[in-house]
Amino acid sequence: MFAKKNRTERTAEEAWEHLSSAWASAGDSAGKAGRQGRRLASRAGDRVTSVTDEALIRATAAADALAGRRPGRPWALIAGVGLLGAALGWVAATTARAALERQAENEEIELAETAVVVTPTYDDH
Incomplete structure (x- = not known):
């Protein structure tokens, strides 16, 4: 035993x-x-x-x-990292949005510069 x-x-x-x-x-x-x-x-x-x-x-x-x-759990550290992540996400989104706007403007300018205007002529025969 x-x-x-x-x-x-x-x-x-x-x-x-x-x-x-x-x-x-x-x-x-x-x-x-x-x-x-x-x-x-x-x-x-x-x-x-x-x-x-x-x-x-x-x-x-x-x-x-x-x-x-x-x-x-270290809640202060978790909250700090969360806020840092949110700030970095906001910066990335703002930068991406500005880059897309610049790209759209450049494409619009390029299309305007290379556009061929065709005017129809009417011949009266």
Whole structure:
């Protein structure tokens, strides 16, 4: 009745151990960063804060992944790309319309220049 753990369970346990360790080290880093930040210049404090923030973001993402939650969609990026695409489409349509108008004008001028006017003559015999 003692079933061996399957590969998925072992992987989940290892991931949880790594996550717990990362979370703990992020907390330790935050504490150390707070103490060192007061003693060091603002440049060093900013660097430590950014590293701590990155560790916290990664640990949170790992916890969400282990819990089965998917990351949110970057709606601002999607909207920005959509607006950029709309602007580029408008520019392309305007340019194509102007090119077609120029082509039509040129064809009309060419037809006018090469047109042969035939006038009928009436001979009274």
